[in-house]
Amino acid sequence: DTAVSQTPKYLVTQMGNDKSIKCEQNLGHDTMYWYKQDSKKFLKIMFSYNNKELIINETVPNRFSPKSPDKAHLNLHINSLELGDSAVYFCASSQVPGVDQPQHFGDGTRLSIL
């Protein structure tokens, strides 16, 4: 049983295109996150949602728009893709918001911009 699942696993696209990444968790958690991991492995939080409500937005360009239709899903739409967007994007969830909560990560989406 996959706890946090992301699709697609790989995404190769041209600069300027728009793309979406989907995430679903079946852990019954209230809180979901999007992280970006660059080529040097730095993990940076982008967004956090608690029960469909945005609670963290870490100075991410407006081209990135998260959407949470319900607390089990957090999708990420990216407009006008740029070369610098190439990275691995991880979705994660935790039971409730809070820095003392273990985070459960999905397998990641490897985005490559040509």
Place this chain on the structure above:
Amino acid sequence: GQQVMQIPQYQHVQEGEDFTTYCNSSTTLSNIQWYKQRPGGHPVFLIQLVKSGEVKKQKRLTFQFGEAKKNSSLHITATQTTDVGTYFCAGDNNAGNMLTFGGGTRLMVKP
């Protein structure tokens, strides 16, 4: 802003040797978490430390939280090839509302 730094960035060891990674924060942390990411994989939660001076063990892994709650370490005794991966520490930011990950220590084990 608050930073969580990890050293070393990379470590090559011979199988059977010990390994330690260190995590330092510029501010006092409420707790620290450790994660392991295998090559091509995703971060997996290992443990959380909350109390000053706390020490926890998981088989060959020993985790420590400093007395001042500004640093932490992960020590692996007698490394195995299955220990290969990047180890991340993560602590709360200044506002206490989100985890900040260290840059990670990439461990490579030669059989």
